[in-house]
Amino acid sequence: MKTDSFRGRDFITLLDWTKEEVETILDVALDLKRRYAMGEYHDHLLRAKTLFMIFYNQSLRTRNSFEAGMTQMGGHAHFLDPGKIYTPAMPGKEVAYSTERVSDVARVLARMGDAISIRCYGDPVDWTYGGANDIIRNFAYWADIPVLNMECDKYHPFQALADVLTVKEKFGGFKGVKFVMSWAYSPSVHKPRAVPQSAIIAASMMGCDTVLACPPEMALDPEVITACEKYAQMNGSSFQVTDDFMGAAEGAHVLYPKAWAATPIFQPPVGENNPQKTQEIFDSYKNWKATPEYMAQGDPNAIYMHCLPADRSWEVEDAVIDGPQSAAYDEAENRLHVQKAVMSLVMR
Ligand code: CP
Numbered sequence: 001m002k003t004d005s006f007r008g009r010d011f012i013t014l015l016d017w018t019k020e021e022v023e024t025i026l027d028v029a030l031d032l033k034r035r036y037a038m039g040e041y042h043d044h045l046l047r048a049k050t051l052f053m054i055f056y057n058q059s060l061r062t063r064n065s066f067e068a069g070m071t072q073m074g075g076h077a078h079f080l081d082p083g084k085i086y087t088p089a090m091p092g093k094e095v096a097y098s099t100e101r102v103s104d105v106a107r108v109l110a111r112m113g114d115a116i117s118i119r120c121y122g123d124p125v126d127w128t129y130g131g132a133n134d135i136i137r138n139f140a141y142w143a144d145i146p147v148l149n150m151e152c153d154k155y156h157p158f159q160a161l162a163d164v165l166t167v168k169e170k171f172g173g174f175k176g177v178k179f180v181m182s183w184a185y186s187p188s189v190h191k192p193r194a195v196p197q198s199a200i201i202a203a204s205m206m207g208c209d210t211v212l213a214c215p216p217e218m219a220l221d222p223e224v225i226t227a228c229e230k231y232a233q234m235n236g237s238s239f240q241v242t243d244d245f246m247g248a249a250e251g252a253h254v255l256y257p258k259a260w261a262a263t264p265i266f267q268p269p270v271g272e273n274n275p276q277k278t279q280e281i282f283d284s285y286k287n288w289k290a291t292p293e294y295m296a297q298g299d300p301n302a303i304y305m306h307c308l309p310a311d312r313s314w315e316v317e318d319a320v321i322d323g324p325q326s327a328a329y330d331e332a333e334n335r336l337h338v339q340k341a342v343m344s345l346v347m348r
Contacts, residue, residue: 006345010140010147012133013155014201015227019234022205026165029334029341036072036337043074045344050113051077053150054088056120056132061308062150062158065335066117066343073340075347078113082124090135102135106142115347117148121192127261129153129221129270146346153192154221159307160198161338164206166331167254170303175237178299179208179254182245183218185288186259186311189278193260195307197224200239203254204231209238213248215288217262217281245288249297256305257290259315290316295325303327 001024014022035042051070055063063079070077082088086100094101109116118136125131132152140147149157164174171177181199196212197220204210210228212220225241232239242248249255263271265278295304304320306328312318321328 003345007348008146009346011157011342011346012136012140012147012149012152014157014160014198014205015155019205019231022161022164022202025161025338025341025345026168028345029161029165029337032340032344033334033337041072042344043072045073046070046114046347047074049073049075049115049347051075051148051343051347052080052109052113052116053077054080054082054116054118054120055150056082056118056124057122057151059119059150061332061335062119065339066150069336069340069343073344075114088135088139090138102138103142106139106147110143110145113145115146115148115343116143117150118152119150121151121153121194122190125153127266127271127273129266148342148346151192151194154194154197154224155201156194156198156307158335158339158342159195160202161342162331162334163199163256163305163307164202165334165338166303166305166327167203167206167208169330169334170327171253174203174207177208177254178211178252179203180211180213180248180252180256180298182212182248182255182257183214183285183288184257184259184290184315185282185286186314187282188259188311189261189265189275189282191258191260193220195258196260197221199256200224200228201231204228204235204237204239207235207237208254210240211248211252212239212241213243213245214241215243215262215281215285217264218260219263246294246297249294252298253302254305255290255295255298255302257288257294257315258306259311286314289314290320292317292319292323295320295323305331308332
């Protein structure tokens with residue numbers, strides 16, 4: 001396809017991109033991955049370009065894969081700690097000489113570099129569902145350079161790209177692949193919905209038979225569910241939601257169990273701003289764990305996926321994540337390649 005249309009675009013959610021465009025991104029990612037494996041460097045692609053990275057939350061994979069990717073393509077990734085700049089803030093959330101309005105930060109950085117990437121979810125927006133996505137959208141409104149979502153409270157699109165690239169590598173495609181995104185127990189209730197929401201969007205968009213397994217209190221955004229149903233219809237595939245942890249795994253090719261927040265943690269009107277109730281709900285589902293017995297429900301060639309970091313012994317047993325079915329580290333590696341693909345296409 002003609003890729004000129006990619007130049008200058010924001011990457012905030014896969015919902016803004018077509019299936020054909022996502023297939024092109026995966027093709028470019030595989031090509032860059034192959035070249036990297038052959039020792040072929042591509043530092044001409046983004047030579048002398050700068051990516052500004054603003055992290056309101058912690059990160060291992062995202063920060064290092066963006067930074068390494070920019071280095072490999074001849075550019076530079078600049079890390080910005082919101083607590084060490086004037087914290088970018090939306091109107092109404094400003095504190096004199098401590099914050100700086102997002103519109104000002106976005107326009108200043110856009111005069112100096114070539115893309116702005118942002119991670120923001122949870123505490124920085126007091127668990128107002130969608131508040132972090134609003135910040136990223138506001139950056140995109142004001143900056144006339146691409147804005148990249150490194151995980152907000154709704155979406156983690158680069159993780160989802162890495163997820164479907166891993167599925168493509170393992171199974172050669174998506175048709176007939178049963179992809180199960182499941183909630184799993186963690187003692188930490190402070191995990192956004194971004195990973196599962198983006199994973200089911202990506203899997204259903206690409207044509208997997210997608211299943212979302214979660215307790216009722218961990219239901220995902222109805223808009224995301226509607227989008228997945230639409231993609232399944234377009235692809236002639238299926239999309240199902242269930243609260244049966246073990247049953248969902250039957251015959252699955254991809255098993256992706258991880259924790260995410262229960263609804264009461266969010267501010268009204270989505271939730272009740274009640275972390276204690278959220279903890280009690282979590283603790284009633286301790287048996288939602290990736291064990292060898294769970295993996296045995298799946299297809300003999302089933303893979304275990306996790307975005308990482310994993311909460312070992314709670315979400316998953318060592319025998320699974322360290323075992324022969326684990327694709328978690330392939331998935332982590334693929335973050336590098338999909339991000340290089342998107343950056344090389346939108347930052348040219
Ligand atoms: N999967 C993921 O986004 O990892 P980090 O939180 O380490 O960036």
